[in-house]
Amino acid sequence: xxxxxxxxxxxxxxxxxxxxxxxxxxxxxxxxxxxxxxxxxxxxxxxxxxxxxxxxxxxxxxxxxxxxxxxxxxxxxxxxxxxxxxxxxxxxxxxxxxxxxxxxxxxxxxxxxxxxxxxxxxxxxxxxxxxxxxxxxxxxxxxxxxxxxxxxxxxxxxxxxxxxxxxxxxxxxxxxxxxxxxxxxxxxxxxxxxxxxxxxxxxxxxxxxxxxxx
Amino acid sequence: xxxxxxxxxxxxxxxxxxxxxxxxxxxxxxxxxxxxxxxxxxxxxxxxxxxxxxxxxxxxxxxxxxxxxxxxxxxxxxxxxxxxxxxxxxxxxxxxxxxxxxxxxxxxxxxxxxxxxxxxxxxxxxxxxxxxxxxxxxxxxxxxxxxxxxxxxxxxxxxx
Numbered sequence: 119x120x121x122x123x124x125x126x127x128x129x130x131x132x133x134x135x136x137x138x139x140x141x142x143x144x145x146x147x148x149x150x151x152x153x154x155x156x157x158x159x160x161x162x163x164x165x166x167x168x169x170x171x172x173x174x175x176x177x178x179x180x181x182x183x184x185x186x187x188x189x190x191x192x193x194x195x196x197x198x199x200x201x202x203x204x205x206x207x208x209x210x211x212x213x214x215x216x217x218x219x220x221x222x223x224x225x226x227x228x229x230x231x232x233x234x235x236x237x238x239x240x241x242x243x244x245x246x247x248x249x250x251x252x253x254x255x256x257x258x259x260x261x262x263x264x265x266x267x268x269x270x271x272x273x274x275x276x277x278x279x280x281x282x283x284x285x286x287x288x289x290x291x292x293x294x295x296x297x298x299x300x301x302x303x304x305x306x307x308x309x310x311x312x313x314x315x316x317x318x319x320x321x322x323x324x325x326x327x328x329x330x331x332x
Numbered sequence: 333x334x335x336x337x338x339x340x341x342x343x344x345x346x347x348x349x350x351x352x353x354x355x356x357x358x359x360x361x362x363x364x365x366x367x368x369x370x371x372x373x374x375x376x377x378x379x380x381x382x383x384x385x386x387x388x389x390x391x392x393x394x395x396x397x398x399x400x401x402x403x404x405x406x407x408x409x410x411x412x413x414x415x416x417x418x419x420x421x422x423x424x425x426x427x428x429x430x431x432x433x434x435x436x437x438x439x440x441x442x443x444x445x446x447x448x449x450x451x452x453x454x455x456x457x458x459x460x461x462x463x464x465x466x467x468x469x470x471x472x473x474x475x476x477x478x479x480x481x482x483x484x485x486x487x488x489x490x491x492x
Binding site: 328 | 350378382385386392395399401402406
């Protein structure tokens, strides 16, 4: 199992086998930019390592952005495909995660803008594409506590969804990805003061909307 | 310090304080201010509360097949025809392909079915024919003239 809790794939005589075998052979931890430069040079194992490092955060960010795991994974596939396709022109001018989240945010915002989010709110016990049940936090709750928790969670999700798309992206990067203002500014291609303003307004909205839960 | 509530530029301090991300000296300064400012106390408490409320949203676990699907898609890209791989993916060149094919077909048709440049055009050949005809005509006239001389009877004075 990797850090994201994904089981290792069964060996197959394909691209992923070559990547998985080579990932294991990569020794010392390396920077993302260095790995990406290796990918540019044709090193598939480095791409596998980058995927392992950032798959979870990209999917989590997109899941909160579009509020659907299936769509989030579809968009995350596109993010990593774009990274792979752009390997030839990659220059480590900006931080790798900034570039990665810029692609993810762009795809997420486009998806929201195109109005493809006309879906019912997923319930927590909804089955995923794999047919497995989504896990709720592993605290043991009584039935009553579970109901209260789910109601609270639904309100949090709805409050986040009610934010304008750019504010939503900024809050998700700030709160869940623990990004600095400067990095969020780079991802959203705006000034740092604009990010501070976005976040202040977003949290103001969330405070008023979720005050009764606090 | 000025009150962050009044100071728009400093408003992010409350957000950062709620997130526990203020630098130690900034946090000490804000704590001192907060003790004497009811508005900041209220706002900071509300921000901390919202911060922990947002923690209730659990992280999703990526599906097991995510990597496999991605690698299959990458393998499909890798297997594309070599000539497509040489061209950029942006696709700006794609509309030019039918135009280029049409141009190539026109050039080929012109080369195969076009006029043979080695042959002389009828206009150029015409003067040569006329000269030959005139020569033939002159020869014919000369021959007829010769025949008419030969066929004439001898002069009577010659009979003497």
